[in-house]
Amino acid sequence: MTRRDDSGGISRRAFLKVSMLASGALMVGTAWVRDARAGLEGETWKPNLYVRIDRDGTVTIVSKNPEAGQGVKTAFPMVVAECLEVDWKDVRVEQAPLDDRYGRQVVGGSRGTPDGWDDLRIAGAGALYLLTHAAAAQWGVPAAACTARSGVVHHEPSNRSAPYETLLDAATEVPVPEVSALKLKSRPEDFRLLGTFVPGVDNPKILTGQPLFGCDVRREGMLYAQYVKCPVFGGKVRQANTDAVAGLPGITHAFVVEGTDNLSGLMPGVAIVGESWWAVNTAREKLKVDWATTHSDSSEGFAAEAKRLAGTPGAVQRQDGDVDAALDAADTVVEASYYYPFVSHCNLEPQVATALYHESGRLEMWAPTQNPRGARGLIASTLGIPEKNIHIELERIGGGFGRRLTHDYMVETAWIARVVKRPVQLQWTREDDLQHDHYRPAAWHHFRAALGDDGRMSAFDHHFVTFGRNGETISGAGLSPNHYPAGLVPNFRLRQSLIECNIPTGPWRSPGHSAYCWAYQSFFDEVALAAGRDQLEFRLDLLSRSYGEPPLDLERTAGTLRKAAEAAGWGRDPGPNRGLGLAFHFDHGGFVSHVAQVHADGKRITVEKVWSGIDIGPVINLSGARNQVEGCVVDALSTAQLEITFAGGAAEQGNFSDYMLATIDQAPEIECHFIQTDNRPSGLGEPPIAPATPAMANAIYAATGVRIREQPWGKAGIIV
Amino acid sequence: MSEVTLNINGEEHTLEVTPELPLLWALRDILNLTGTKYGCGIGLCGSCTVLIDGEATRSCTLPAAAAEGMAITTIEGFAPNGDHPVQRAWDEEDVAQCGYCQGGQVLAAAALLNRNPDPDDAAIDEALGGNLCRCGTYVRIRKAVKRAAEYTREAGGEA
Numbered sequence: 001m002t003r004r005d006d007s008g009g010i011s012r013r014a015f016l017k018v019s020m021l022a023s024g025a026l027m028v029g030t031a032w033v034r035d036a037r038a039g040l041e042g043e044t045w046k047p048n049l050y051v052r053i054d055r056d057g058t059v060t061i062v063s064k065n066p067e068a069g070q071g072v073k074t075a076f077p078m079v080v081a082e083c084l085e086v087d088w089k090d091v092r093v094e095q096a097p098l099d100d101r102y103g104r105q106v107v108g109g110s111r112g113t114p115d116g117w118d119d120l121r122i123a124g125a126g127a128l129y130l131l132t133h134a135a136a137a138q139w140g141v142p143a144a145a146c147t148a149r150s151g152v153v154h155h156e157p158s159n160r161s162a163p164y165e166t167l168l169d170a171a172t173e174v175p176v177p178e179v180s181a182l183k184l185k186s187r188p189e190d191f192r193l194l195g196t197f198v199p200g201v202d203n204p205k206i207l208t209g210q211p212l213f214g215c216d217v218r219r220e221g222m223l224y225a226q227y228v229k230c231p232v233f234g235g236k237v238r239q240a241n242t243d244a245v246a247g248l249p250g251i252t253h254a255f256v257v258e259g260t261d262n263l264s265g266l267m268p269g270v271a272i273v274g275e276s277w278w279a280v281n282t283a284r285e286k287l288k289v290d291w292a293t294t295h296s297d298s299s300e301g302f303a304a305e306a307k308r309l310a311g312t313p314g315a316v317q318r319q320d321g322d323v324d325a326a327l328d329a330a331d332t333v334v335e336a337s338y339y340y341p342f343v344s345h346c347n348l349e350p351q352v353a354t355a356l357y358h359e360s361g362r363l364e365m366w367a368p369t370q371n372p373r374g375a376r377g378l379i380a381s382t383l384g385i386p387e388k389n390i391h392i393e394l395e396r397i398g399g400g401f402g403r404r405l406t407h408d409y410m411v412e413t414a415w416i417a418r419v420v421k422r423p424v425q426l427q428w429t430r431e432d433d434l435q436h437d438h439y440r441p442a443a444w445h446h447f448r449a450a451l452g453d454d455g456r457m458s459a460f461d462h463h464f465v466t467f468g469r470n471g472e473t474i475s476g477a478g479l480s481p482n483h484y485p486a487g488l489v490p491n492f493r494l495r496q497s498l499i500e501c502n503i504p505t506g507p508w509r510s511p512g513h514s515a516y517c518w519a520y521q522s523f524f525d526e527v528a529l530a531a532g533r534d535q536l537e538f539r540l541d542l543l544s545r546s547y548g549e550p551p552l553d554l555e556r557t558a559g560t561l562r563k564a565a566e567a568a569g570w571g572r573d574p575g576p577n578r579g580l581g582l583a584f585h586f587d588h589g590g591f592v593s594h595v596a597q598v599h600a601d602g603k604r605i606t607v608e609k610v611w612s613g614i615d616i617g618p619v620i621n622l623s624g625a626r627n628q629v630e631g632c633v634v635d636a637l638s639t640a641q642l643e644i645t646f647a648g649g650a651a652e653q654g655n656f657s658d659y660m661l662a663t664i665d666q667a668p669e670i671e672c673h674f675i676q677t678d679n680r681p682s683g684l685g686e687p688p689i690a691p692a693t694p695a696m697a698n699a700i701y702a703a704t705g706v707r708i709r710e711q712p713w714g715k716a717g718i719i720v
Numbered sequence: 721m722s723e724v725t726l727n728i729n730g731e732e733h734t735l736e737v738t739p740e741l742p743l744l745w746a747l748r749d750i751l752n753l754t755g756t757k758y759g760c761g762i763g764l765c766g767s768c769t770v771l772i773d774g775e776a777t778r779s780c781t782l783p784a785a786a787a788e789g790m791a792i793t794t795i796e797g798f799a800p801n802g803d804h805p806v807q808r809a810w811d812e813e814d815v816a817q818c819g820y821c822q823g824g825q826v827l828a829a830a831a832l833l834n835r836n837p838d839p840d841d842a843a844i845d846e847a848l849g850g851n852l853c854r855c856g857t858y859v860r861i862r863k864a865v866k867r868a869a870e871y872t873r874e875a876g877g878e879a
Contacts, residue, residue: 069818199814206819209755209795216754278745348854398820623814634856656764665845667858
């Protein structure tokens with residue numbers, strides 16, 4: 001059981017200052033030298049920002065990043081514990097608030113693990129160095145002759161040992177080393193804790209319903225709020241009956257917020273605040289707002305524009321060789337178009353935040369956020385208050401998936417808090433959440449591939465029709481011109497066209513990749529079939545040579561593909577009405593391939609099993625790593641069945657009644673095979689999702705003969 | 721407003737409520753029992769699951785007044801030590817990712833095991849089909865239900 005302590009007190013003086021030089025080399029600043037000596041405060045030794053050891057032996061490890069279910073609150077302290085040589089059962093974990101001394105505190109880009117890897121190991125190994133040298137000095141023996149295990153330093157030749165808590169005073173006298181003197185474990189074979197299956201540190205609270213999430217925050221005298229925005233994105237309030245609403249039972253405030261033009265910030269709206277959320281929700285039914293709207297974007301309009309743009313050449317983003325000549329010369333040209341719709345993040349915890357604006361001008365917030373520093377910047381600039389006046393506690397996030405990288409809900413809360421001057425919790429409804437998301441954008445991919453006599457692609461032409469504003473792709477709508485198969489075929493061209501869009505979009509788990517990987521890997525299936533080649537062999541061959549700079553590490557990618565294929569028994573007959581499909585991908589530092597097995601009863605399909613080959617360097621928490629793979633596979637299956645559509649400038653879906661996530665009966669068995677290396681570790685919150693969709697779609701083709709070229713899958717009649 | 725007396729986690733609570741106030745918001749906003757979660761408000765996601773006389777019930781669509789005279793168990797009162805076979809299994813299988821839905825999942829699983837001590841996949845899918853998990857922990861939920869069933873059997877059938 002771990003206990004949470006919100007005191008958050010960490011000595012500023014005890015700051016191990018580590019900065020990455022441009023070269024990637026590590027440097028320890030002078031702060032480390034000075035502060036390690038001053039690291040003992042009363043009953044607690046604080047050698048750096050992450051480690052605290054009390055005189056009673058309690059070891060506390062601080063987790064700096066927000067926890068959204070990606071497992072970082074367990075995984076990060078595990079890394080520190082590994083290098084500090086303490087037993088996991090003896091560690092208590094504490095969540096840090098937003099604190100600039102920690103550097104990046106973001107759930108995003110699967111970067112937590114790779115970015116934290118050095119700091120966390122230095123924090124553990126640095127503290128261990130001081131303890132070991134303290135013991136060695138006391139015993140008059142060389143530090144190199146001492147070992148540490150389970151929170152005790154040993155000197156075997158003289159059979160002496162000392163628990164860490166007895167060495168705290170002496171540790172403050174040890175000269176602080178350069179980082180190069182520290183033992184930073186990096187090889188899986190050296191790990192005792194890393195790579196094992198460790199249940200999440202918050203499990204006890206989750207399983208007994210203790211307060212943990214943003215919506216669990218309760219403050220003395222707290223009010224509850226809703227914030228009503230125009231269903232048409234960007235609409236402004238002309239007039240609202242706020243006086244009438246303010247007089248309804250249980251309502252303390254109702255007021256118009258003029259807001260800004262920032263679709264990711266404080267949009268115009270009406271705040272309703274009251275003594276209970278239900279009173280606010282009831283009063284909302286009486287609210288009448290006259291909205292001024294400026295656009296009427298619709299899915300129908302987008303589709304018509306996409307069709308028109310498909311007939312235009314588009315703007316060339318990258319061109320290798322002579323694609324047109326190669327297409328003309330080829331006996332076989334494979335051509336297909338793929339479409340996926342807008343989708344919502346749909347966190348199970350609708351957006352929520354709590355704030356208290358003090359008379360002094362200080363703003364205290366308690367919020368689930370994936371990027372608290374970004375939130376602080378938005379709030380400071382919108383409210384016109386200094387960033388230093390804003391304190392943000394990081395509540396456990398009830399699902400992130402990229403949604404909480406955008407902080408509309410937090411700036412709304414902060415604005416309301418400044419008006420009401422009491423603690424206030426803004427809790428969006430599910431409808432608010434689905435209708436005011438920052439959606440993963442739709443796109444159309446038009447592919448043409450020329451097949452050479454050798455069965456390889458001699459040319460690849462790709463027209464990507466996506467969304468933009470003022471000539472730039474909008475958030476989540478971009479595609480790297482160097483994305484494979486660029487660099488894997490001799491003649492390559494990427495063209496791009498933009499549809500003007502007023503719908504807010506944003507990063508959605510593995511932004512872009514989670515959408516377009518399906519298109520590429522499905523089309524590769526079509527090309528391999530046209531070439532009469534095995535899907536695995538075709539892809540391994542594609543990954544066997546590059547033309548110029550390879551777009552991804554070919555060997556590691558092929559390694560995951562072989563691993564998944566071997567585990568699944570690729571090449572076997574899966575039996576009647578069954579099919580196998582596969583896909584590879586690389587994004588956010590992680591290499592993942594999946595093989596899926598599908599059973600079909602007509603067009604009703606069951607994804608029976610998924611085998612995954614994964615290369616993310618060393619695995620930190622085996623449970624957390626598998627969890628991300630399993631979660632990504634289910635997320636892919638769920639999302640492939642969903643769409644958000646727009647009419648008259650507003651989203652048409654409003655609740656699970658028309659945006660139903662996958663349920664337990666749809667979930668396949670999932671088998672993870674990690675290729676453990678001593679490469680630097682990558683994160684895993686994102687890489688497994690992209691290849692999961694096409695592996696399943698290709699298996700559906702193998703089982704049914706239905707090639708899905710449009711999502712959601714229901715458009716092709718496929719029912720899960 | 722009218723007065724209702726609710727039996728929650730073995731204790732009587734007398735509350736002032738409007739006739740339509742859902743039990744969910746009585747728990748969360750009046751009693752500060754925040755373990756029961758809001759997810760959709762229309763009984764489709766199961767985040768608000770509580771046990772009422774042992775049956776898994778959606779508290780977001782049930783008026784608090786309608787629960788008078790019934791035994792209401794929330795995740796806080798289910799087994800506060802966390803030592804119920806379902807909680808142990810959930811921890812050991814490390815089911816939770818974000819964890820938001822898991823209180824509801826645990827209660828739905830406990831209700832299932834009460835009436836079916838040895839559920840197969842189909843029975844699990846049917847009983848928990850209404851409890852959405854956005855993180856996709858379904859594979860582990862199945863494993864954990866089976867592990868909890870084992871623990872219950874080992875303990876002589878009584879959870």
